[in-house]
Each structure stands twice: as C-alpha cells, then as structure tokens.
Amino acid sequence: MARFSDGEWGDINAVLAAAPTSDEPFGMPERRAGSVILSSFNIRALGNPGTRGVDSRSGRTQGAWQLLADYVSRCDFVAIQEVKDDLRGLKKLKSMLRDADKYALIVSDVTGARPGVDVSQERLAFLYRWDRVERTEMASDITFDRRAVLDTIHEKWDAFMADFQAHDALMRVYDIKLEEFKAGQRSARPAKPAFVLSNFLTFIRTPHVASFRVRGAGGAAGLDFNAVNAHLLYGNKSRSAEERKMEFDALVDWLRWRTKAKDRLYHRNIILFGDMNLEFEKRFTSMAEAEAAIKAMNQDVGAGYQVNFPFLDVPARRGPPPRGDGKGRFMSTARMTETYDQIGFFGADGALPDYLANDAAGQAGANAFDYGVFAFADLFARALHGKESFRQVPRSGSFVRRFEHDVSDHHPIWVRLPIPGA
Numbered sequence: 001m002a003r004f005s006d007g008e009w010g011d012i013n014a015v016l017a018a019a020p021t022s023d024e025p026f027g028m029p030e031r032r033a034g035s036v037i038l039s040s041f042n043i044r045a046l047g048n049p050g051t052r053g054v055d056s057r058s059g060r061t062q063g064a065w066q067l068l069a070d071y072v073s074r075c076d077f078v079a080i081q082e083v084k085d086d087l088r089g090l091k092k093l094k095s096m097l098r099d100a101d102k103y104a105l106i107v108s109d110v111t112g113a114r115p116g117v118d119v120s121q122e123r124l125a126f127l128y129r130w131d132r133v134e135r136t137e138m139a140s141d142i143t144f145d146r147r148a149v150l151d152t153i154h155e156k157w158d159a160f161m162a163d164f165q166a167h168d169a170l171m172r173v174y175d176i177k178l179e180e181f182k183a184g185q186r187s188a189r190p191a192k193p194a195f196v197l198s199n200f201l202t203f204i205r206t207p208h209v210a211s212f213r214v215r216g217a218g219g220a221a222g223l224d225f226n227a228v229n230a231h232l233l234y235g236n237k238s239r240s241a242e243e244r245k246m247e248f249d250a251l252v253d254w255l256r257w258r259t260k261a262k263d264r265l266y267h268r269n270i271i272l273f274g275d276m277n278l279e280f281e282k283r284f285t286s287m288a289e290a291e292a293a294i295k296a297m298n299q300d301v302g303a304g305y306q307v308n309f310p311f312l313d314v315p316a317r318r319g320p321p322p323r324g325d326g327k328g329r330f331m332s333t334a335r336m337t338e339t340y341d342q343i344g345f346f347g348a349d350g351a352l353p354d355y356l357a358n359d360a361a362g363q364a365g366a367n368a369f370d371y372g373v374f375a376f377a378d379l380f381a382r383a384l385h386g387k388e389s390f391r392q393v394p395r396s397g398s399f400v401r402r403f404e405h406d407v408s409d410h411h412p413i414w415v416r417l418p419i420p421g422a
Helices: 006-018 062-073 088-095 146-155 157-182 241-260 287-301 355-360 376-385 396-401
Strands: 035-046 077-084 103-107 122-129 133-141 208-214 223-231 270-275 305-308 341-348 370-373 413-418
Touching (some): 006 062, 006 376, 035 062, 035 341, 062 088, 077 223, 077 270, 088 103, 088 122, 122 133, 122 208, 122 223, 146 157, 241 270, 241 287, 241 305, 287 355, 341 413, 376 396
Parallel strands (some): 035 077, 223 270
Antiparallel strands (some): 035 413, 077 122, 103 122, 133 208, 270 341, 305 341, 370 413
16 A cells, blocks of 8 residues: 655655644644643554555554654653554554653553454553653453343343344355355455444443543642543444444443542543544534533533533634634544544543633633644645645545555544643
C-alpha cells in the first residue's frame, strides 16, 4: 500500500513547523505549564513496528512514527486503542518521545478474542507523563460476570434462539458458497457472516480502567480521576447498528451506576476515553437526541455530579472549522465523516467541566478548559495539495488511503484541563 515518501514528509514537517505555536490551525495542542493535555487516540494496528515494504499492515514510515511521537510528546496523558498483542510498536513510540524517561505505560492484556482462534486480539494502553500525572492504586477491567450473562440469556431466551436460527441459515448458505469456491466454481472466497445479537450480552473488547491523579501545583490537592479506556464494537454492513449502540449504552449504564455509588468509588471523578464507533446522524440517533440524553443523564446521576461529552457539542469560538463537519462540530475519523472518538466527563462537585462550559471552551485563558482534534488530514492536504482542508482534495478517498495505515484512520482528540493550584 502506497505511503508518503521521505520528500513528502519533508514538506509536511515544514508546514507543521511553520504553523503558529497554538492549538490552530490543525489542532495540534500546545503544552503549557499551568494545564495538562489529556488525549484519546486510536492508532491503527499499533503492533509490530516493521519496516516500510515488509509489513504492509503495521509497518510505518519514519515520517509517520515521528508525527505520532510529536503529537504524543505534547500530551500529558494518552489513552490508546487498537494496540496489538505485539507491544514493540507501542514501546517504540514511547522511546521516541521528547523526555521519554518521564513517560510511563499501563497496558491491558489482550481482550476480545479466543486464544488460538481469533487473530484480532487488542490491548488498551495508558501512556502518561508521570511528573504531571501520577498513577494511583486501582486498575481493572469492566466486565459482566457469568451470573449476569446467564440471567440475560434466560430472560431473553426466545430472542437469542431466533438469533441462532438466523445465523444458522446464513451459515448454511456460506457453507455452500465455500464448497463452490473450493471446487473452483466461484472466483472469490465468500465472507463468513458475522454473528449478530439482538440483545446486549457482553463487550466484544473488554474496557480497561485505571486510576490517576493530575499533580497539583504549589501544594494544592491534585485532580483524582478513574480513566476508562474503551474500543467498542465496529462492524461492516453485516453487523447491526443496534448491536453497536447496545455496547455504548451498556458502558454508559455502567458509568452511571458507578457514579451513583460515589461513596464507594476509588476516585469520585471518571473520565471516559475511547473509540465508541457511534455513527451519529447516520444510523442510530441524531445529535439533538444524544445531547438530550446527556442532559437527562445529569438529572439521573443526582446532585453533585455533572456528565459532559464535549465532542457532541459545537464550541462557540470556532465557527465551522475545516476539520469539522461544516457546522462547527469536530470529526474524529481521518475521512472527516464521523465523531467515533469521545472523551466523557463524569465529574464530582464541579471538578470537571460540565456541558455548560463547552460554549466557552478556549476563551477563558491559556490554561482554561479547552478541547480539540489534531486533524492531520488537513495538515497533509495543506502540505501536499495546497488546500485549506482535506475536504477540498480531489478524490479524497484515494488520498486518505495513503496514510490511514501509515499514521491512522482516526484523528487524536484532546482536552485541556487546568492544573489545580497553578
């Protein structure tokens, strides 16, 4: 698969170096003494670092590695999704960071696969700068135990039996096509049908949670939070949209349940990071319905807590940015089509910004709450095509395929939070 040449990376780096040292024009965040940058980044197939021309899936050009390292070096905390079982790529990224000795890792074991059967094993990782964000004691997965799974099967028995029957019918057709392919009667091997459930049973990839503290300045108490890292279900046209939404609803229900148990939480604040794979305005729901659901959630969790998903909002100061949807809302996929990636705040006693703060994001001072997307697709469009945005590049689908495996098919998203006491 074609990637950018060394000469093209030189042009890209020249444009990036000439850009203002601020969060504009491509959304690359700036590290500042009085605030921290927390980020979520689905780095596609971050596994065997390989070399160009050797491993077409995960081999990255040196220019791509350098861009990834430049971005992460500007962050104090990054929740990374799609880390493969082979950790060499993640460790290489860490080794390339500025002040690499000040960064630490927490990595889950593989999840979402059957050993020896599925090849899509993934890990979830937290990469953080320990002199600004320290780890505290708690780490776990978010799972549904066997009793909950069996109770769900019992309660929804008829629906699950119908799912099995529907899948059996698809498999019979698949088996016939497969035999025809083996006999040379078909030119292409048939695609095995996905098993689609009509009710949520458990996560396809188990979310990971660990606890942290943003270090306070001048003796001030820090900001404690439980970080949830999630990569929810994604599927092609054979995967039902409803099943994808069920995973998101189950995760939010867990977060809401834990938030209500505020006296038993390890830290009272929860921040959700991850690739939610929700196609707003296309398949499940409208943005207006999503915003209404967030407001209803605020009433449900009770006094003293605020729930906020800033990337569902349109920040007032930006207008329609080239890296958005033309209406001011950020798009996190590299193709500028969806806001799959989210950072969600479940904050206690005003410790985290509520949804009313989104309109003023980036306007209350250099270290005040802000959020954004590093739209490297816009950077590439400027450097290689002389266009102001990725959307202006002719045949942009072909263009993005040149870098979606080399860098990623997701843009990283970030939030800026003030350091307590700074």
